[in-house]
Amino acid sequence: MKTKRKPKxxxxxxxxxxxCQLSLLDCEDELLDVVGEIDxxxxxxxxxxxxxxxxDISLVEGSITTPKxxxxxxKVRRASKVLITIGACATAGGIQALxxxxxxxxxxxxxYASPDYISTLNKSTPISEHVKVDYELRGCPVNKYQLLEVISAFLNGRRPVTPSHSVCxxxxxxxxxxxxxxHGTPCLGPVTHAGCGALCPSYARGCFGCFGPKETPNTHSLSEWWQEELGASKGDIIRAFRGITAYAEPFRKESEAYELQ
Amino acid sequence: MSKKKDASPQTVTLPSNDLSRLFQVLQSRGYTILGPTVRDGAIVYDELDSPDDLPRGWTDEQEKGRYRLKKSGYGTYFSFAVGPHSWKQYLYPPRVRLWQMHKNGTGFELNAQNGPLKKYAFLGVRSCELHAIEILDRVLLQNGFEDPTYKARRKEALIIVVQCTAPASTCFCASMQTGPKAERGFDLAMTEVADGERHYFVLQSGSDAGREIVQELACAAATAEEIAAAEQAVKAAAERMGRTLDTHGLQAALYANREHPHWREVGERCLNCTNCTQVCPTCFCTTVEDITDLTGATAERWRRWDSCFTMEFSYLHGGSVRSSAGARYRQWLTHKLASWVDQFGAFGCVGCGRCIAWCPVGIDITEEARIMCAETVNQ
Structure with missing residues (x-):
């Protein structure tokens, strides 16, 4: 191992x-192991x-919002063997996709006082709309243990354990x-991708959907139940789905369906 | 009641004020007591120090997709139906490390040891739950192989039944013939009686361990009136089941209706969120996850609860076999109420109603089974 070139x-x-970058710095105890194994x-x-x-590995945070x-x-894609997007912005466009x-x-x-100075695209889009992405890690921010898991999976040539089932x-x-x-609290957990360790429900809050849609999310059934049984208004439903991962397709379609009604 | 002749009485009366003595006897015998307690708006299972931790004065109101904790207005300890937790979480934990491996020169070292197990007394096991444990025994101990994780925990567990006197509107154990009265398979069985001025427990032992505890408690033998009052309380519960399920011909009817259009209809409502399988006291499916550390010097294999509602569960090369929600719901319901019988000789459902209450969109197994089989049964 010692004689081998460390992956960059x-x-x-x-x-x-x-x-999400801070989640990597947040690893503290594990950070020395990280720098021991990689440059x-x-x-x-x-x-x-x-x-x-x-x-060897590029971690990409953030969405694409400017022509530059x-x-x-x-350029990042061309310079990277493996490109991993980290977080809701890079994988779904983020809150700025509102x-x-x-x-x-x-x-x-x-x-802006001088709108001419602003050079921006009219959409905030995930990295995968622009280049090939090898792995997407969800979250706002990403869970540091999942981030370590993905890095160690790529270093060891195995599949990362980041299941796509519900927060439930x-x-x-x-x-x-x-x-x-x-409690009768509307919660996005049943349609949201796991990975946070059920952070908000653990503190008696409904899930905000930071990790984006899970596999096969049935958003329509969930919002009908909210409306009929929990007394949620159409506005409540639009606001719930229009959060951090608003532009992820299943959530976008659900909020748009209620906007058209 | 007991068939065995013994010098000491096997059915005794413990005044409710003396419940703490039962705790002391269990604790002095090295048991960590697990039982019902109020937390986060529900009655859950956790470690208990004394009767003060029990949900005294609390009850619940349950409907499909809905659970509410409520004040009962009585001073009873056990006037509630089962909550979101089940004993499965202790006997067959959600996450278990199966082994750990370390690189050692050119070879490796295997460590399959886990820490020492606590000796648990399960206090407040209901008849439906006891039947669920018996079902897990069949699956995990008597099915041609033994699951060591389950076996070790099951062997240590002392089972103290508290007979059910407060079924919920989601309950149907009477239909499944799994309750409300537990007849056997326990170490101790208690029935709480609040009879005007008097508040007591009628205790019955069901094993040597239970007999020793009863002896140590040194209570008075239960009178015929007390035993009758206890019997009556449980009998009344049987008549207050909120739901029913006609199991006659059910297995054949479900097989006959595997292409019923209603499966698709349920699939449109089902969130495939896995809640029903996670709260079910008999669902036993697991998956394994392999992880390594960054250096690659240590690898671990973990087992965790899985669910037939995830895509990965039925993933074979090329994709998931059950890709639609309707197909996954059909797999689950027909396993519980039909193919489980072929596999293990009994239904995989005990009528506890957890899957009904804890489904976030209120899908009701009794209602769906009835619709699915209506035409076949009527023929």
Whole structure:
């Protein structure tokens, strides 16, 4: 192992809050193991030192929101053997994808004194709409243990364990009481991808859907139940699905269906 | 009641004020007591220190997709139906490490040991739950192989039944012939009686361990009136079942209706969120996950609860065999109420109603089975 060249890892930022990158710094105890096994070649949040590419693994945070970034992501792809997107922005467009439902030129004309200075795309899009992505890790932010799991899976040439079932399964296996059944709180858990360890329901809050849609999400049945049994309004349903992963297709379609009604 | 002749009485009366003595006797025998307690708006199972931890004065109101904890207005300890937890979580834990391996020069070292197990006393087991444990015994101990994780925990567990006197509207154990009265398979069985001024438990032992505990408690023998009052409380529960399921010809009718259009209709409502299988006290499916550390020097294999409602569950090369929600619901319901009988000689459902209450969109197994079989049974 010692004589082998350490794999080079790069971390890239696009339109994002840096929270997912911080999850990597947050690893604290495990961080020494990480740097023991890999060369962190490019990680502006942690160090100004930059090692030239190509890179064995690129972690990409953030969505594509500007013409410049739409070009830059292709450079990142060309320099990376494996490209892994981390977080809701990179995999679904993030909270900034709320712009996708509105007229961006109108925002710009209202918000900025000199709208001419603003160069932006009218949609915030996930990385996979621009280049081939090898693996998508969900979350807002990503779960640091899942991030370590994905890195160690790629280092060891195995499949990462990041199951795509519902948050409900995490709640039940933790023994958390269902907030929807026992409290009548609308919760996106039954249609949301696991990975957070049922963080919000563990604190008696409904799931916000940070990890985006799970496999085969039945959003329509869930929102009907909210409406009929939990007294949710159409506005409540649109707001629930229009959160951090609003532009992920199953959630987008559900909120749009209620907007058209 | 007991067939065995013994110098000490086998059916005794424990005044409710002396319930703490039962706790003390169990604790002095090295048991960690698990039982019902109020947490986060529900009655769940957890470790108990004293009777103060029990849900005294609480009850529940259950309907499909709905559970509400309520004040009962009485001073009774056990006036509630089963909640979201079941004993499965202790006997067959949601996550278990099967083994760990370390690289050692050119070879590796295997460690299949887990920490020492606690000696648990399950306090407040209902008849439906006892039947669920018997079903798990058939699957995990008597099915041609033994699951060591389950076996070790099952062997240590002391089972103290509290006979059910407060079924919920989601309950149908009487239909499944699994309750409300537990007749055998326990170490101790208690019936809570709140009879005007008097509040007591009628205790009956069902094993040597139970007999020793009864002896140590040194209670008075139960009178004929007390035994009759206890019997009556359980009998009344049988008449208050909120739901029924006609099991006559059910297995054949479900097989005959495997292409019924109603499966698709349920599939449109089903969230395939897995809640029904996770709360079910008999669902036993698991998957294994292999993980390594960053250095690749240590690998672990973990087993965790799985569910037939996930895509991965039926994944073979090329895709999932059961890709539609309707197909997955059909797999689950027909396993519980039909193919389980072929496999293990009994239904896989005990009528506890958990899957009805904890389905986030209120899908009701009794209602769906009835619709699916209506035409066949009427023929």
């Amino acid at each position: 890892l790069a971390v890239w930022k696009f339109a994002s809050c840096d929270g 962190i070649a490019n990680f502006p949040e942690a160090s100004r030192a930059v090692v030239k590419g190509p890179y 970034d739409a070009e830059r992501i292709h 712009r996708n439902f509105q007229d961006v030129d109108q925002f710009i004309s209202i918000v 399964m995490e709640c039940k296996q933790k023994g958390v009481v269902c907030v929807m059944v026992a």
